[in-house]
Amino acid sequence: MRRKAIWVCLWVGAVGCVGGGPDGDFAELVTEQGESLVTLEIERLRSEAELMRGLQGRSSLEDGHGILLEFMEPSQLCVHNEGVEFPIDALFFDERNILVAVERGIPANDPTFRCHAETQRVLEVGGEASQDSWVGAQLILR
Numbered sequence: 659m660r661r662k663a664i665w666v667c668l669w670v671g672a673v674g675c676v677g678g679g680p681d682g683d684f685a686e687l688v689t690e691q692g693e694s695l696v697t698l699e700i701e702r703l704r705s706e707a708e709l710m711r712g713l714q715g716r717s718s719l720e721d722g723h724g725i726l727l728e729f730m731e732p733s734q735l736c737v738h739n740e741g742v743e744f745p746i747d748a749l750f751f752d753e754r755n756i757l758v759a760v761e762r763g764i765p766a767n768d769p770t771f772r773c774h775a776e777t778q779r780v781l782e783v784g785g786e787a788s789q790d791s792w793v794g795a796q797l798i799l800r
Contacts, residue, residue, distance in 0.1 A: 709727055717744070737780060
């Protein structure tokens, strides 16, 4: 089953979406040693309708902001940036909120799928706002 999220299209197999709406929460990435790497204001997308809408219609993501796509259980998640007029980075997290993969600089309007297995959340931020060295960091939501 394919579910199109506006700026990204997520292929989630039979995995459903967690209910809820945008919370205006914060997300912090922290190293194993407890060092804060970045704190972002996020919009949490959980319902199928929210995931379908995604970033479509937005002209950009402000610095220090992101969109967190949350699913009920781990699966292979795939993202692309077709139909979005700005580049993004996609950060893939497992069920323990550990960053397992970073896709940096996904170009605007890029239809190429980027997939990662056993992921449950994807954090989208403005292009080139993340670092590959962040893999292994923990996502803390507040």
